[in-house]
Amino acid sequence: MFRKIALAATAGLLAWSGLAAQADAINDAQIAHIAYTAGSIDVAAGKQALAKSTNKDVRAFAEEMVRDHASVNDQALALVKKLGVAPQDNPTSVALSKGAADELKKLAQLNGAAFDRAYVANEVAYHRTVNGALKDTLIPSAQNPELKALLETGLRLFSEHQTHAEHLAMKIG
Numbered sequence: 287m288f289r290k291i292a293l294a295a296t297a298g299l300l301a302w303s304g305l306a307a308q309a310d311a312i313n314d315a316q317i318a319h320i321a322y323t324a325g326s327i328d329v330a331a332g333k334q335a336l337a338k339s340t341n342k343d344v345r346a347f348a349e350e351m352v353r354d355h356a357s358v359n360d361q362a363l364a365l366v367k368k369l370g371v372a373p374q375d376n377p378t379s380v381a382l383s384k385g386a387a388d389e390l391k392k393l394a395q396l397n398g399a400a401f402d403r404a405y406v407a408n409e410v411a412y413h414r415t416v417n418g419a420l421k422d423t424l425i426p427s428a429q430n431p432e433l434k435a436l437l438e439t440g441l442r443l444f445s446e447h448q449t450h451a452e453h454l455a456m457k458i459g
Contacts, residue, residue: 312376312423314430315366319373320382321424321437322362324416325355327386331412334390335405344402347454351409351447358440365432399458406455413448417441 312320328351335348366373389408396404420441428434 312427313374314428314433315371315374316376316379317424317428317437318362318366318371318433319375319379321420321440322359322373323379323382324419325359325362325440327382328355328409328412329359330386330390331393331405331408334393335401338393338397338401339405341399341402341458343454343457344406347406347409347450350450354443354447358436358443361436365436369430369432402458403455406451406458409451410448410455413444413451417444417448420444 332348332351332355335344336352339345339348393401393404393408420437425434425437425441428437
């Protein structure tokens with residue numbers, strides 16, 4: 287069951303797979319929007335988990351996701367405002383939003399331990415994918431040093447999230 291859930295969660299993240307091919311064409315405004323969208327997706331997933339889960343460990347993890355991703359998004363918004371840049375919607379951010387909406391619908395149909403396992407499996411897959419995109423595409427493609435620094439800070443934090451999610455998955459698995 288866990289493997290099936292993890293595969294379904296990974297399938298929802300395939301929008302990132304085309305990102306490497308776009309690396310030369312992607313600009314800082316698009317990178318900022320992709321990063322912000324990814325953070326917003328995890329805030330929404332965390333809020334859903336807080337509304338549905340009664341597992342104290344899952345709830346603590348979800349609270350961490352909401353807090354940390356909202357904080358990074360606040361920093362990203364402040365940076366784009368400071369730079370006078372308007373984040374640009376792009377195929378990757380649109381695909382991410384659609385995939386996330388589909389995943390939230392799937393998770394909404396689950397309850398109890400099944401929800402907890404699916405939510406955590408999705409978080410493992412999501413952080414693995416987002417961290418890979420940050421490391422391999424978004425950070426190397428960012429031109430603005432402040433944006434690049436914010437993405438690097440996010441990568442360090444989100445790598446910790448991935449480790450936390452992996453440990454939690456083993457615990458509740």
